[in-house]
Amino acid sequence: MKTKNKIVIAMGLCFMVLLSIATGVAAHNLIEEDNIEVVFKENSIFSDEEKHIIEASFNADSYHAQPYGLKCSLFGHDYKTEIVSVIRHKVRTAKPRCMRDTYETKICTVCSDTISTLIYSEQINCCD
Numbered sequence: 001m002k003t004k005n006k007i008v009i010a011m012g013l014c015f016m017v018l019l020s021i022a023t024g025v026a027a028h029n030l031i032e033e034d035n036i037e038v039v040f041k042e043n044s045i046f047s048d049e050e051k052h053i054i055e056a057s058f059n060a061d062s063y064h065a066q067p068y069g070l071k072c073s074l075f076g077h078d079y080k081t082e083i084v085s086v087i088r089h090k091v092r093t094a095k096p097r098c099m100r101d102t103y104e105t106k107i108c109t110v111c112s113d114t115i116s117t118l119i120y121s122e123q124i125n126c127c128d
Contacts, residue, residue, distance in 0.1 A: 035089040057114040069111045077108040096123040
């Protein structure tokens with residue numbers, strides 16, 4: 001092999017090693033998000049059943065979308081809307097460890113279709 005080819009291969013290997021180290025450091029700072037807390041207003045307009053459906057929508061493993069009913073297909077959804085906070089505990093290994101996301105959350109009173117739009121996200125100190 002020529003010297004130029006050896007240098008190019010060596011530089012490529014160095015770049016790949018540095019890239020894998022950087023990826024490992026970034027991944028080390030995150031923890032699996034398995035502890036999610038949904039916080040509603042004290043005088044929430046959502047019923048207990050609707051709150052349960054909204055909580056499930058933020059936990060992808062337990063959420064099952066509801067099919068549209070005939071009324072919603074013909075006349076559209078009848079949404080209730082409220083601001084909801086979602087606290088994801090122990091998201092990071094370093095402080096601040098937790099995240100609070102604020103969503104505008106809508107749920108259809110007929111078919112339970114749920115739409116959540118992220119408004120604001122911040123890191124918070126709530127877990128050691």
